[in-house]
Amino acid sequence: MFSTHPLAYAWANRARFVSELQEFVTFPSVSARRENAGDIGRCAEWLASHLREIGMQRVMVVPTRGHPIVYADWLGAPDRPTIIIYGHYDVQPADPLDQWQSPPFAGVVRGNHLYGRGASDDKGQMFAHLKALESCLRTSGRLPVNVKCLFEGEEEIGSPSFAPFLEQQRAGLEADVIVVSDSAMPSADRPAITYAMRGALSLELEVTGPESDLHDGVFGGIVNNPLKGLCDIVSGLHAKTGRIAIPGFYDRVYKVSQKERGFMASQGPTNAELMKNAHTNMCWGERGFTLYERTTIRPSLTVSGIAGGHQGAGPKSIIPSRALAKLNFRLVPDQDPAEIDALVRSHIARLTPFTLQSRTKTYVTARPVLIDRHHRFIRAAAAACQKAFRAAPVFVRSGGTNPAVAAFQHTLNIPIALIGFGLPDDQIHAPNERFHLPNLYKGIATSILLMHAVAHEPRRSLGPPASALTQRHEP
Amino acid sequence: MFSTHPLAYAWANRARFVSELQEFVTFPSVSARRENAGDIGRCAEWLASHLREIGMQRVMVVPTRGHPIVYADWLGAPDRPTIIIYGHYDVQPADPLDQWQSPPFAGVVRGNHLYGRGASDDKGQMFAHLKALESCLRTSGRLPVNVKCLFEGEEEIGSPSFAPFLEQQRAGLEADVIVVSDSAMPSADRPAITYAMRGALSLELEVTGPESDLHDGVFGGIVNNPLKGLCDIVSGLHAKTGRIAIPGFYDRVYKVSQKERGFMASQGPTNAELMKNAHTNMCWGERGFTLYERTTIRPSLTVSGIAGGHQGAGPKSIIPSRALAKLNFRLVPDQDPAEIDALVRSHIARLTPFTLQSRTKTYVTARPVLIDRHHRFIRAAAAACQKAFRAAPVFVRSGGTNPAVAAFQHTLNIPIALIGFGLPDDQIHAPNERFHLPNLYKGIATSILLMHAVAHEPRRSLGPPASALTQRHEP
Numbered sequence: 001m002f003s004t005h006p007l008a009y010a011w012a013n014r015a016r017f018v019s020e021l022q023e024f025v026t027f028p029s030v031s032a033r034r035e036n037a038g039d040i041g042r043c044a045e046w047l048a049s050h051l052r053e054i055g056m057q058r059v060m061v062v063p064t065r066g067h068p069i070v071y072a073d074w075l076g077a078p079d080r081p082t083i084i085i086y087g088h089y090d091v092q093p094a095d096p097l098d099q100w101q102s103p104p105f106a107g108v109v110r111g112n113h114l115y116g117r118g119a120s121d122d123k124g125q126m127f128a129h130l131k132a133l134e135s136c137l138r139t140s141g142r143l144p145v146n147v148k149c150l151f152e153g154e155e156e157i158g159s160p161s162f163a164p165f166l167e168q169q170r171a172g173l174e175a176d177v178i179v180v181s182d183s184a185m186p187s188a189d190r191p192a193i194t195y196a197m198r199g200a201l202s203l204e205l206e207v208t209g210p211e212s213d214l215h216d217g218v219f220g221g222i223v224n225n226p227l228k229g230l231c232d233i234v235s236g237l238h239a240k241t242g243r244i245a246i247p248g249f250y251d252r253v254y255k256v257s258q259k260e261r262g263f264m265a266s267q268g269p270t271n272a273e274l275m276k277n278a279h280t281n282m283c284w285g286e287r288g289f290t291l292y293e294r295t296t297i298r299p300s301l302t303v304s305g306i307a308g309g310h311q312g313a314g315p316k317s318i319i320p321s322r323a324l325a326k327l328n329f330r331l332v333p334d335q336d337p338a339e340i341d342a343l344v345r346s347h348i349a350r351l352t353p354f355t356l357q358s359r360t361k362t363y364v365t366a367r368p369v370l371i372d373r374h375h376r377f378i379r380a381a382a383a384a385c386q387k388a389f390r391a392a393p394v395f396v397r398s399g400g401t402n403p404a405v406a407a408f409q410h411t412l413n414i415p416i417a418l419i420g421f422g423l424p425d426d427q428i429h430a431p432n433e434r435f436h437l438p439n440l441y442k443g444i445a446t447s448i449l450l451m452h453a454v455a456h457e458p459r460r461s462l463g464p465p466a467s468a469l470t471q472r473h474e475p
Numbered sequence: 476m477f478s479t480h481p482l483a484y485a486w487a488n489r490a491r492f493v494s495e496l497q498e499f500v501t502f503p504s505v506s507a508r509r510e511n512a513g514d515i516g517r518c519a520e521w522l523a524s525h526l527r528e529i530g531m532q533r534v535m536v537v538p539t540r541g542h543p544i545v546y547a548d549w550l551g552a553p554d555r556p557t558i559i560i561y562g563h564y565d566v567q568p569a570d571p572l573d574q575w576q577s578p579p580f581a582g583v584v585r586g587n588h589l590y591g592r593g594a595s596d597d598k599g600q601m602f603a604h605l606k607a608l609e610s611c612l613r614t615s616g617r618l619p620v621n622v623k624c625l626f627e628g629e630e631e632i633g634s635p636s637f638a639p640f641l642e643q644q645r646a647g648l649e650a651d652v653i654v655v656s657d658s659a660m661p662s663a664d665r666p667a668i669t670y671a672m673r674g675a676l677s678l679e680l681e682v683t684g685p686e687s688d689l690h691d692g693v694f695g696g697i698v699n700n701p702l703k704g705l706c707d708i709v710s711g712l713h714a715k716t717g718r719i720a721i722p723g724f725y726d727r728v729y730k731v732s733q734k735e736r737g738f739m740a741s742q743g744p745t746n747a748e749l750m751k752n753a754h755t756n757m758c759w760g761e762r763g764f765t766l767y768e769r770t771t772i773r774p775s776l777t778v779s780g781i782a783g784g785h786q787g788a789g790p791k792s793i794i795p796s797r798a799l800a801k802l803n804f805r806l807v808p809d810q811d812p813a814e815i816d817a818l819v820r821s822h823i824a825r826l827t828p829f830t831l832q833s834r835t836k837t838y839v840t841a842r843p844v845l846i847d848r849h850h851r852f853i854r855a856a857a858a859a860c861q862k863a864f865r866a867a868p869v870f871v872r873s874g875g876t877n878p879a880v881a882a883f884q885h886t887l888n889i890p891i892a893l894i895g896f897g898l899p900d901d902q903i904h905a906p907n908e909r910f911h912l913p914n915l916y917k918g919i920a921t922s923i924l925l926m927h928a929v930a931h932e933p934r935r936s937l938g939p940p941a942s943a944l945t946q947r948h949e950p
């Protein structure tokens with residue numbers, strides 16, 4: 001058995017791998033729902049057993065203030081580089097349940113797809129790496145490199161325990177490169193490596209007025225209305241041009257060079273493609289930038305929810321006593337979430353009339369991520385990807401945010417290979433989420449080839465300190 | 476028995492009256508809840524039986540497209556004036572149920588109060604008139620005047636069937652004065668007659684954008700957000716001064732004379748009283764007017780509810796596909812709800828960016844009401860009130876709206892005596908609604924004395940046509 005090539009082993013065992021992934025998907029490991037805390041725990045234990053079974057050396061279920069982190073390592077190649085493999089075993093809530101064609105936690109295979117909550121995000125994608133480890137360990141009894149696995153259970157709720165964990169365990173997490181598969185490729189024959197992600201700042205804004213709801217017949221015209229005040233504030237966050245109107249907001253936004261913008265245009269989606277993905281022909285936003293640029297190298301602000309007053313059918317005669325808005329900022333280098341948070345708070349305070357009170361609560365902060373796409377480990381990852389998919393990956397920037405990836409960059413400061421095995425129509429976060437099964441095998445192959453490609457690079461190729469890294473805007 | 480004075484009869488029977496009112500309150504005649512349609516029907520039948528029992532001549536339960544109207548008359552005095560008595564037997568929903576000290580439909584008496592949903596609004600107040608009719612009919616076998624009772628079952632849902640009913644039955648509803656007890660007096664020793672009410676226009680504004688919710692990481696910055704658009708529109712409805720910014724909105728607002736404003740100041744609540752009632756010390760609104768004036772002779776706009784996007788705890792990464800706002804306008808003479816509706820719609824259309832769509836739906840329209848407080852029937856009502864309460868009533872304007880009263884004025888165009896027997900702390904529309912029982916007897920007395928006072932006035936004292944009446948701004 002030790003003579004088989006890991007790729008051949010993976011191919012021969014692909015049917016079993018699918019049925020194991022089905023089992024992984026059956027855990028309703030919904031991190032946002034307290035009711036599922038037990039399921040999260042069982043899923044973590046299942047994952048740990050699986051890692052032990054395939055031959056990883058140390059396997060631990062590490063408790064946190066929230067859901068546990070599953071750690072596993074194999075460190076049998078002291079003169080070789082070390083790879084950290086990151087993934088998350090928690091999933092989004094499955095509702096609305098009535099829109100699923102098969103139960104969200106049944107893990108049903110139909111045609112080329114495995115259907116289920118988490119099938120693509122992120123159980124299917126992380127499972128490819130697990131099966132790559134198994135394929136190496138079962139064929140040669142060892143791995144080509146040292147590997148440390150970090151599988152967390154809180155990605156879908158903003159990874160609150162992950163950055164503290166990295167800070168605490170920093171010494172034990174020395175490595176040369178991090179591999180993360182938790183994103184999508186543009187299409188099944190076009191792999192992608194992500195080299196930038198926007199940061200995030202999520203706030204809740206609460207505006208309060210009278211002690212309790214008042215009758216608008218009796219008091220309409222003499223008491224200021226928190227909902228009106230909220231609308232004035234939200235409206236005052238944008239200028240008519242589509243730019244964000246918060247003083248100082250753009251001060252640290254790095255002006256990307258024409259050369260890099262040219263590279264982006266050669267790799268990224270066109271305006272037409274982005275509009276098609278949004279199912280609209282009405283584009284909007286900041287002039288002077290392509291749509292791809294607006295979603296990646298420019299910051300944005302989205303009001304993702306507002307609630308206040310009467311929500312039911314028909315009218316109601318009230319001046320509501322409070323109103324709430326959820327604000328999501330997406331940030332770019334060199335914006336600092338803490339600094340933006342302060343600017344937003346003081347602008348909101350300026351926009352709040354003295355007849356009302358406003359208050360903000362910060363939920364999520366994550367720094368933008370920028371990875372040197374010329375780094376030799378990233379180039380090695382690209383080569384592995386190209387072999388596995390028989391197509392060169394595009395290098396793209398993402399408009400989204402991954403707090404765990406941001407934590408990796410700003411804590412460990414080593415290159416991160418963001419290789420997504422998901423597809424744009426995987427319906428992640430939506431009913432009928434699915435994973436394109438041919439990508440399971442191609443993902444395994446990418447991971448095996450990546451480990452081999454990295455194996456003979458000199459280890460300990462640590463990058464410059466974090467502060468310097470964020471200055472390297474043109475990777 | 477025929478020799479007893481009706482006031483003495485009422486006094487002697489006051490305990491029985493209370494127990495009958497308790498029975499009336501036990502019907503959960505909630506017009507807004509479909510589940511209570513049967514209870515509404517049973518309550519109407521109970522009311523009709525009661526009217527027959529006390530000696531009214533014709534009693535009918537008139538079906539409408541919604542809940543029935545209970546009609547009863549006594550027309551045995553052809554040379555005397557005719558009074559219409561209006562009330563409503565439907566009630567607001569009782570929730571939140573857990574805040575009631577006794578069940579909302581138990582009709583429990585504690586101390587001087589009868590507790591229950593509808594005890595004050597409007598079952599207790601209308602019951603005073605019923606018992607006045609009984610007191611006259613049982614003591615003299617007749618009434619001092621002709622009486623037509625109209626008790627509707629849809630007041631709490633905006634009286635949708637009432638104006639059509641009045642239009643259809645106009646010929647049969649000839650009368651000299653209308654008496655309505657469905658409001659509050661400032662305090663137990665200070666009766667009030669309302670001579671003006673604001674009109675109303677209630678709209679729902681819907682703003683839509685992308686077909687479905689989009690990920691704000693992927694699309695933030697390139698797709699306009701319906702919630703942001705909604706905030707811009709709502710914000711654009713008011714000027715910074717607190718005035719409504721809709722072009723043409725104030726064109727027909729009648730400028731009330733200094734003389735009338737002086738009268739208002741002598742009768743109505745002070746700024747301090749209004750602020751105390753609102754439990755706030757932060758007043759707001761249009762400069763140049765007292766708070767009482769702002770709520771009565773000036774129009775207002777209240778956003779009573781907004782809903783859109785994520786309503787739950789924590790953040791969510793979406794650009795929502797739609798947003799809703801509820802808008803309540805309160806209107807004053809000579810604003811016409813239909814005309815204002817058109818102005819609002821075209822202003823909203825102007826404020827809607829071409830990257831979003833907006834749509835409005837009109838729920839309620841009611842014209843403002845203005846009653847000649849010098850009319851001899853209104854003076855007669857005031858005299859009756861003064862005798863019953865041993866205090867002269869104040870003449871006040873109300874900031875609220877009663878679509879049924881508006882329909883009366885604009886269909887029948889005869890004076891309307893709005894005499895409230897409720898108190899400000901009756902908790903109408905709230906848990907632990909109650910009726911101050913001493914007002915039951917004083918209400919009966921007012922009604923008996925009013926019928927006698929009106930009896931010898933010449934009948935058929937029809938006012939000028941409706942169009943002219945609304946021009947008489949200085950009653």
